[in-house]
Amino acid sequence: MTPFDPNRGKWIPWVFVGGMGVVVLVNLVLVFAALSSFTGVTVGQSYDRGRAYNQVLDAAQRQQALGWSAAVALQDGALSVVVRDREGLPVPGRIEGVLQRPLERKALPLDFTSPGTGRFRADIAPGQPGQWEARLTLHGPGQQTLDIRQRVIAP
Numbered sequence: 700m701t702p703f704d705p706n707r708g709k710w711i712p713w714v715f716v717g718g719m720g721v722v723v724l725v726n727l728v729l730v731f732a733a734l735s736s737f738t739g740v741t742v743g744q745s746y747d748r749g750r751a752y753n754q755v756l757d758a759a760q761r762q763q764a765l766g767w768s769a770a771v772a773l774q775d776g777a778l779s780v781v782v783r784d785r786e787g788l789p790v791p792g793r794i795e796g797v798l799q800r801p802l803e804r805k806a807l808p809l810d811f812t813s814p815g816t817g818r819f820r821a822d823i824a825p826g827q828p829g830q831w832e833a834r835l836t837l838h839g840p841g842q843q844t845l846d847i848r849q850r851v852i853a854p
């Protein structure tokens with residue numbers, strides 16, 4: 700029989716303290732990562748936009764009633780947009796907007812040319828690979844507008 704040693708189990712409480720220390724450290728790292736990578740703003744002036752939400756819904760319904768659709772592509776150093784109506788015919792007009800990084804709020808202005816009716820092209824070099832968001836507005840015939848927001852991937 701071995702004699703009783705009172706110092707034998709003194710390390711056991713330190714296992715619990717070390718385990719909790721690891722949990723706190725991991726949580727602090729995650730909090731830092733969350734606060735340093737997200738701007739916290741998803742919609743500017745969200746309170747005012749919320750109060751006018753019926754107007755936002757009406758605008759979305761008017762846009763849907765137009766039946767216009769847009770195809771956006773980022774390739775070969777250019778952002779190209781093709782806009783067609785419900786019957787598949789090109790929609791004339793002018794387009795304006797920006798290419799924006801979703802998290803960084805870095806926006807690159809776009810200068811569009813129209814090589815043909817319903818086709819628009821803006822030369823752009825995003826500089827950083829990854830996901831970008833094209834935020835565009837087409838001003839078409841009859842004072843009609845089409846809000847275009849589409850994510851594209853830069854190589």
